[in-house]
Amino acid sequence: MTEEVTYREAVGRTIRDAMKADDRVFIMGEDVARYGGTYAVTKGLAEEFGEDRVRDTPLSESAFTGAGIGAAIGGMRPIVEIMTVNFSLLALDQILNTAATFRHMSGGQVGVPLVIRIATGAGRQLAAQHSHSLENWYAHIPGLRVLAPATVQDAYAMLAPALQDPDPVIIFEHVMLYGRTEPLDTSSVADLRSAAVRRAGTDISLITYGGSLPKTLEAAEVLTEEGIGAEVLDLRVLRPLDNAAILETVSKTRRAVVVDEGWLTGSLAAEISARIMEGAFWELDAPVGRVCSAEIPIPYPKHLEDAALPQVDRIVAAAMAAMGR
């Protein structure tokens, strides 16, 4: 059955359904219980499941993320919520040195079936310590699976398989997606391997993920008016990247622009561009374009924040350039 819900509601509902399905699942993080979640995702869950399973934590990102790791090893299926990706840096030691490392370093003895949800991205004028997109930092780390649900459907459907994963999974939820309303089919099953073509086209591939998907789809509509058929590939999974899907779309259209809210230098866009060069160089009719964030801490005023981020007009311009127009 399909219904229209917000991204926020979809995330809340999928957590609730997971907790109903499995007693081992619990959620912890800053203000997830009494407050109802910074982005109101967990509203009502504490009342339904109690504060043992919807657990408010002190502002101790490292300790509660590490506690999630320990609880996962101890047989639970924790969901750790980190309020924003900038704060996740305080837990990066635990995520990299413990969660991502243990299975390999222990010769396969210790897996960490932990899900960490992190709000990411800019657009709410929260300035330079609450607005960054650091997905590529995590996508760099072997041992992690990194997801970027860009649709309401994925926001709901990616959590259940993430909780089944025997290894740590990071889910990035872009803050500008929480209020979006889209159709949701709760019976549909998501895979955690593949990218998805969100819009078919034959002239150019626009490759993106997360909060940039709506902007990229909008840009594709604008390009239609110019007679350009853009294919939009939503990466969905940032680690491991779906190389085959990237090469397939580029081999078809022979042109690509990567749209990525991360900073240009060392970005996921750079990684994808390199993979296209390695795997589809002879298919290309134009250099790969990139639309990324300006290389500055994200500023507070609306006009500067807008100018710093990938926007529809910049995506269109990059696509036009790749088309030689």
Next chain:
Amino acid sequence: MNKYAPGDVRPHLTRDHCLHLMKQMTRIRRFEEKCAELYTQEKIRGFLHLYIGEEAVATGVTEALGPEDAVVATYREHGHALVRGVPADRIMAEMFGRIDGVCRGRGGSMHLFDVGRRFYGGNAIVGGGLPLAVGLALADKMQGRDRVTVCFFGEGAVAEGEFHESLNLAALWKLPVLFVCENNGYAMGTALDRSESETDIHAKAASYRLPAEVVDGMNVVEVEAAARRATGAIRAAEGPYFLECRTYRFRAHSMFDPQLYRSKDEVAAWEKKGPVVRFRDWMVAAGMAHEADLARIEEEVAAEVTAAVAFAEASEWESVNTMLEEVGALG
């Protein structure tokens, strides 16, 4: 490994038990002396952190644990693994980097794991094991299991934020964690009073409202008694407990350490009150052990160490072809 009934919180100093403690400390001492020798022969590489001088802490604390309890240790953890029951040959093979090591040789000296014995590292980020221990205890509490998680760390970890965050969380949530601070006086080469404004570590711990004691970490009986008291309180669902065990590292921090930060006299003075020599002398004086008992222990331990080295020598290297195995999210 624990021949006491659960809830038995006092050590019983029978002759057998004393000989057992002596043997456990001797196993650590002789195993590590061999490791140092093998390091100079380049059989063991990388960092090698010896526990020599601190044997009473791991030995005494481990006596208070049952097989269901968990241990989280640091990069100076050979002794903890040995007394926990991880086979010496598998530990030695790990230190050689061989496939029959506990971790297929991938972890080496600093990263011993043995899930079957609930031994969760071998954690080489100072302070990094504390949140992990809190989480293991959280899982036990949420699942209603009567288990204790012991977390060993050095006094250097006290300067890390994770120490404070973890003590707070464990006390706040009344989790069954036994925090054991192995205070050997030096964070690598930095003396405690050069890095901490408050050098009474148990006093810091007490500020998080958990029971905290200071223990003579050179006295295995005192450590065991404290650990039994602590685990007894934890099992009575009273929440976490903290032991500061004052001890001393006789050897260098690692094999690269020229020890410019302390005098030979200081080391010699501590060696005189070393945990092994002190316990041995007490046992003999108290008529608990005869020279023949001690000689037998030495013989048995020497055989164990020799066999461990032979096992490690005979073990293969992991194939480069399997190097990519056992890492999450491969596909």
